[in-house]
Every structure is written in C-alpha cells, then in structure tokens.
Amino acid sequence: MAKPRVRNSIRRLRFDAGEMTQRELASRVECTRQTIVMLEQERYVPSLALAFRIARVFSKSIEDVFRYEDEDEDEAPTDTD
C-alpha cells in the first residue's frame, strides 16, 4: 500500500500573512512552536482539530492549507491530452 503524505502550505501562508512568526501562529492555534516547525517540514500530520484551527487563522478552508497525496498519484503517468 502506498504511503500517504499530507502536504501543506503553512510556510507560504504565514509569509503572506505579514510574515507571521512561528511562535505567533503556535500561540494562536494553541500548540508549541516545535509542532509548527514539524508541520512546515511535513514531518508531522496534525489532528483534524489542529488542522481546522490553522486554516481558520489564515481564513482559508482546510483544503487550501492541507492536501492529501498518495505516492502512487505522484508516480502515475499523467494524461494531459
């Protein structure tokens, strides 16, 4: 079975939101700064509750911040015709 990956745009969204610091984001979503670091490095998949809180801080839907990918999807040939 392919290993799923959850990608996110937190770093870019933080930058777009007036270069919000990791500490400030962590404080607003009630987690530690280290969790934000792990999330940005895509080495940690957050709970749904944390994902919703992060999306809410940036006024985005959860799909705008996080996307689910299978490795199969990455490797599958794309049909662009």
Place this chain on the structure above:
Amino acid sequence: MGLFYKVVAVCGGVAVVALAAYSARYLFRRPTDAETIPATPLQIRAWVGLGLGLVVALLTAAVLVARGVDGFAADPRTRLLVVGIFVGGLGLYGLIVWRLRSEHGEVLLDERDHAVLHRAGAFQAWAVLACLVVWAIALTEAYWDAGAIPVVYPYLILWSCFIVHAVALAAGVLLAYRRAERDG
C-alpha cells in the same frame, strides 16, 4: 542460588546493559540537519528530570554504600538523609519547572506532547515492573533459607521505584521525541 536464577540474573543483566547502551546511543547520537528542531518545553523538563533523577539515584546509592543496608535499617538519621535527598530533589525539580514555565510564555503541552507522554508512560510502566522483578528475585533468592526478608527492604523498594518511575518517564519522553522527530 539455583542455576535457573543464575541464568535469569545473567540474561537480565545483559538485557539491561544492552537496552541502556541502545538507549544511550539512540539518545545521544548526532541528529541530522533535518532532525534538528528546537526543544519543546516538555523535552526541557524531561532533560531536567533525567538529570535530577540520576543525581538523586547516585546520592542515594552513595549513602547506602557508605552506611550499608544495616546502617540504613539501624540509624534513623540515615533514613532521614535519604528522605532529605528525595525531598530536596523533588523541590529542586519543582523550582526549575516553575522557572521554565514562567520564562517560556507559550503553550506547554499540545497534541504531539500528549502522544509522546502516552508512549513514555508505557516505557515507564515496563521500567517499574522490571525494577520490582529484580527486587523480588534478588530478595527471594538471598533470603530463601532465612524464610523472611528484613523489614528495611520495603523502604528501599519504595525509594528505588520512585527513582525508576521518575527517570524512566524522563528517558521515555526523550526517546519518544527522538522517534517522533524521525518518524513523524
């Protein structure tokens, strides 16, 4: 001592040394750049707890070696000294954690920390169980012929379980973070 218990003692000793060596290698290895992230408040508390726990264990062991178990049993001041070491260690830990909490000014525990604590709790339970197994086998074999175990040992079992409980939780937290940082 029967051959069975000698084999159990040797195997147990080898297993404990191997586990300690593996844990030390895993804990103190140089992390890769991708693994290097700042320590969480819980991680800092675990390092403090591990350090203080080991200091308390060493001081207690030093008192017992210097005075002997018989001295511990006969002399109330020795028992008071051991209690003082424990209370002092706990007080110092509380003071350091209080300072850390007031300095950090951020969320102290989040969902990752709760997962880490859950894993560390399992490690801690196994460590306390192993401590009790060692005491039970050692005391039973040592006093088998006497038919009774000296009354001082329940105290020593209690203190050793306290130390193992504290040190194993701290070590379990640090190991669980290592694993979480590696595996996500």
